[in-house]
Amino acid sequence: MPEQYVATDKPTGLEVAVTGEFPPHHDDRIRIARTCTLFTRLLATILSNTSDSDRREQFIAIETQLELAEALIRGDLAEVQRLLQQTMERMGLGPEQLDEVARRIIREFGEEGPPDLSSLGDMRPNPPPPLDDDSAEEDDDRPLDDRL
Numbered sequence: 001m002p003e004q005y006v007a008t009d010k011p012t013g014l015e016v017a018v019t020g021e022f023p024p025h026h027d028d029r030i031r032i033a034r035t036c037t038l039f040t041r042l043l044a045t046i047l048s049n050t051s052d053s054d055r056r057e058q059f060i061a062i063e064t065q066l067e068l069a070e071a072l073i074r075g076d077l078a079e080v081q082r083l084l085q086q087t088m089e090r091m092g093l094g095p096e097q098l099d100e101v102a103r104r105i106i107r108e109f110g111e112e113g114p115p116d117l118s119s120l121g122d123m124r125p126n127p128p129p130p131l132d133d134d135s136a137e138e139d140d141d142r143p144l145d146d147r148l
Contacts, residue, residue, distance in 0.1 A: 003019070003021070004018065005017070007033070007037040007039070007040040008040065012044045014043060015040070016036060016040040018032065046062065068080060085098075
């Protein structure tokens with residue numbers, strides 16, 4: 001039986017529903033809830049833009065980033081390359097400019113690439129805080145449906 005998660009952006013009332021067979025693992029269900037909540041907030045933010053042309057550009061940018069993320073997850077490197085080139089072209093960077101950037105990087109770092117910074121230790125930021133008060137907490141053992 002399909003399950004459903006509905007995320008609502010409180011300030012705008014925009015709702016996004018995801019329906020399907022969700023994995024039973026608690027952490028997977030948390031990720032589904034957080035991703036849906038973030039996507040809803042993202043859409044609400046874009047829709048709040050009063051400029052039609054800016055809003056369309058924002059949708060195109062997000063669509064491309066989501067396509068890129070999906071291609072990366074699938075491991076489709078040809079599609080990743082195509083999407084990156086398309087994005088760069090939209091930014092006004094054609095093949096000539098990209099070649100120049102590559103030459104500068106090689107000139108700066110050599111063929112070996114950038115220096116090894118592993119001796120600096122783990123400099124990753126702390127995990128982000130919950131998206132909002134309604135986000136599911138990871139240490140909450142109740143089923144996802146009971147928390148929503």
